[in-house]
Amino acid sequence: MTPVHVALRGVTRVFPASAAQREVKALGPIDLDLRTAEFFVVVGPSGCGKSTLLEIIAGLSTATAGTVTLEGKPVAGEVPEGIGVVFQEDASFPWLNVTDNIAFGLRQTALDKAEIGRRVEHALRLMGLTEFAAAYPVQLSGGMRQRVCLARTLVQKPRVILLDEPFGALDQQTRFLMGDELLRLWRESGATVMLITHSLDEAAMLADRIGVMSARPGRMLEIIETGWGEERGSRVVATPRFGEITARLWELLRDESQRAMTGAP
Amino acid sequence: MTPGQVRLALAAALVLLLEGLSRFGFIDRFAMIPPSEILWHLGKILIVGEMWPAIVKTLTNVAVACVAAIVVGVILGTLIHAWRSLRETLDPLFAAYYAIPVYAFYPLFIVIFGLGDFPQVLIGFMLGLVAVIVNTLNGLDRVPRVLLKTARIQRLGPLATALKVTLPYAVPYIFTGIKLAVAYSFIGVIGAELIMSRTGLGYEIGYAYNNFDNAVMYPLIVFVLTVAATVNTMFFLWEKKMLARRRK
Numbered sequence: 001m002t003p004v005h006v007a008l009r010g011v012t013r014v015f016p017a018s019a020a021q022r023e024v025k026a027l028g029p030i031d032l033d034l035r036t037a038e039f040f041v042v043v044g045p046s047g048c049g050k051s052t053l054l055e056i057i058a059g060l061s062t063a064t065a066g067t068v069t070l071e072g073k074p075v076a077g078e079v080p081e082g083i084g085v086v087f088q089e090d091a092s093f094p095w096l097n098v099t100d101n102i103a104f105g106l107r108q109t110a111l112d113k114a115e116i117g118r119r120v121e122h123a124l125r126l127m128g129l130t131e132f133a134a135a136y137p138v139q140l141s142g143g144m145r146q147r148v149c150l151a152r153t154l155v156q157k158p159r160v161i162l163l164d165e166p167f168g169a170l171d172q173q174t175r176f177l178m179g180d181e182l183l184r185l186w187r188e189s190g191a192t193v194m195l196i197t198h199s200l201d202e203a204a205m206l207a208d209r210i211g212v213m214s215a216r217p218g219r220m221l222e223i224i225e226t227g228w229g230e231e232r233g234s235r236v237v238a239t240p241r242f243g244e245i246t247a248r249l250w251e252l253l254r255d256e257s258q259r260a261m262t263g264a265p
Numbered sequence: 266m267t268p269g270q271v272r273l274a275l276a277a278a279l280v281l282l283l284e285g286l287s288r289f290g291f292i293d294r295f296a297m298i299p300p301s302e303i304l305w306h307l308g309k310i311l312i313v314g315e316m317w318p319a320i321v322k323t324l325t326n327v328a329v330a331c332v333a334a335i336v337v338g339v340i341l342g343t344l345i346h347a348w349r350s351l352r353e354t355l356d357p358l359f360a361a362y363y364a365i366p367v368y369a370f371y372p373l374f375i376v377i378f379g380l381g382d383f384p385q386v387l388i389g390f391m392l393g394l395v396a397v398i399v400n401t402l403n404g405l406d407r408v409p410r411v412l413l414k415t416a417r418i419q420r421l422g423p424l425a426t427a428l429k430v431t432l433p434y435a436v437p438y439i440f441t442g443i444k445l446a447v448a449y450s451f452i453g454v455i456g457a458e459l460i461m462s463r464t465g466l467g468y469e470i471g472y473a474y475n476n477f478d479n480a481v482m483y484p485l486i487v488f489v490l491t492v493a494a495t496v497n498t499m500f501f502l503w504e505k506k507m508l509a510r511r512r513k
Contacts, residue, residue, distance in 0.1 A: 060414055085418045089411040094511045095433045104429075105419050136510045 338397025404435025
């Protein structure tokens with residue numbers, strides 16, 4: 001049995017009532033184990049608490065109840081060491097060029113300059129950004145900026161990588177290609193990856209396991225094992241198994257998405 | 266013609282017009298001397314050098330007031346931004362601040378601090394400070410949440426987040442405050458020298474005015490204008506270069 005890297009037990013999140021809105025039960029309770037070095041994908045209807053779940057695991061937000069442990073240590077509202085996150089929104093620093101953006105996190109550590117230079121150069125090559133090393137984010141496309149953010153995360157060699165719809169703003173073809181790149185990077189890094197996505201195709205193509213969430217308050221409806229080997233890629237979209245997985249995902253999500261749209265309990 | 270060339274042509278036309286009006290007696294020499302004479306006298310003043318102590322004194326005081334307003338303004342702006350209740354308390358005061366005639370306090374400053382440079386620097390500093398604070402707050406308000414989350418993921422503390430993420434992001438907005446601080450420092454220091462001082466460019470301009478000495482007053486006014494415009498242009502070019510990296 002593959003060891004558990006991140007464990008969630010009874011995690012719930014309730015946003016207290018404010019002048020603007022009533023109390024919102026956003027998430028849970030959720031029990032979930034992320035296995036070491038697996039590629040786990042979370043899908044669910046809009047507003048089901050996927051991003052809240054990611055923020056709780058990352059230590060950016062605190063669970064109202066329940067526990068999260070990373071490598072056996074509790075995560076409670078503080079970002080633990082060894083975690084990297086890529087957000088859906090552009091998080092590149094507009095005042096830094098690509099090289100300085102990628103090196104940003106490394107420069108906060110005691111790592112020597114030569115090693116930082118080596119890692120950044122490797123990341124530039126890996127992400128196809130070498131010729132844009134001196135460019136500023138404003139000179140890059142949305143996809144390239146996301147690659148800069150991904151590179152900034154990867155150079156720090158996190159053991160857990162959390163991705164919150166990083167390709168959400170990209171077109172379908174670019175998403176598939178970025179998916180292939182992501183798989184390559186995941187294999188190379190050996191990290192545990194949790195990806196949040198709206199795209200069922202992306203989920204079916206990338207995941208070892210897919211966690212399907214219910215409408216708000218988000219709970220895990222089912223966890224689907226894809227059965228792909230490690231050497232998978234965008235070519236799996238042509239296989240019957242891919243069709244089976246996406247059909248099952250849609251079957252699970254159709255009613256939930258309708259509930260999310262109508263706001264029915 | 267580019268807009269810059271049009272501006273230059275307009276300025277040149279205005280100077281020529283003034284030159285013509287003064288040369289042909291439409292403007293009394295008692296009121297104003299021709300621009301060519303102003304430049305001639307300015308050259309003489311700068312070469313002879315008797316005004317240099319006043320020039321150095323004023324520009325030093327302007328620089329001290331301006332740098333202090335920028336440094337203190339950015340620090341206070343950052344602290345106030347981090348402290349929500351203090352921000353809510355102070356916001357209305359900032360909005361009303363420029364309705365207060367700071368010069369009204371000048372006599373009080375002289376009573377407290379004496380006739381030295383400090384009251385003039387204080388006036389320049391006070392005029393520039395709130396502009397820097399308000400623009401720093403404005404810039405920090407605009408930092409995208411995702412950058413703040415990124416700073417937390419990088420495990421940066423509050424000081425490192427301010428120095429490495431939020432303030433760099435806010436720089437274009439802070440720059441607006443800096444440009445205002447430069448202008449206000451000139452206005453504050455020279456204005457205070459005009460009112461009550463024994464030295465400095467403001468005092469010399471006021472002294473020449475009281476003695477109908479247009480050959481000193483106008484050249485000094487042109488000198489102040491030139492220095493202020495040069496500093497402003499330098500900041501403008503610096504800002505343009507910086508913004509070119511951020512905007513398409």
